[in-house]
Amino acid sequence: MLTVETAERMVGVLGTLNRALRSSSHRWELAVGMRGSDLTLLRRLQRHGEQRVSDLADAQCVTASVISRQITTLEQDGLVERRADPTDARVGLIRLSDLGRARLEQVTRRSVGVVQSALADWDDTETERVADLISQLAERLVHERERVLDRHLTTDTDAATAVAAFPDRTTDRNPTS
Incomplete structure (x- = not known):
């Protein structure tokens, strides 16, 4: 656990x-x-x-x-x-x-080059294992967040109040920055 x-x-x-x-x-x-x-x-x-x-x-x-x-x-x-x-x-x-x-192939080659350089001391097996774990983690986090959000948004009558307690930062930006 x-x-x-x-x-x-x-x-x-x-x-x-x-x-x-x-x-x-x-x-x-x-x-x-x-x-x-x-x-x-x-x-x-x-x-x-x-x-x-x-x-x-x-x-x-x-x-x-x-x-x-x-x-x-x-x-x-x-x-x-x-x-x-x-x-x-x-x-x-x-x-x-x-x-x-x-254009996509050109950008992909650059991206792959960055990853190869950053992980130059990792072998393929180790890198594959990390990639698999990150992929699994991403899938599980998306699934769990959706499950939690669905449960809270459909059953929790205080969900709107809880969300309203957090300011919306997307409209709170400084136009000079």
Whole structure:
């Protein structure tokens, strides 16, 4: 059984990892010339092929209007192509363009190079084990958070009060920073 102390250590380690990734993400985006959300969308198209706008929105956990704006920008940059679904002309299908594929491969090579450099003294077996554990951890955390949120939001009448007790920091930003 996982002790409270070990769980607290894990929360701390995950916080440190999260800060490390976030602190360099803006600089990385500038270096590769693409936003992380754009790379995520391009990777999804690379892995799963042509998709509907609605499916991409669901996968990114955003609304169709948000993903449509993102796709429009990527389309203007020549990274994706849009066409009407032959079975339903009202539906747009999005696919990775040749330029998008080449750009994604270039960015991926850079990302892989960073990881290889950072983990140069780890062997493949050790690295695979860590990758498997991180993947399992991510899946379990998502599942558990959804379970807890579902339970609290559907059964806890004080949930709205509890949420309201925490200020919304997304609108509390200093416009000069």
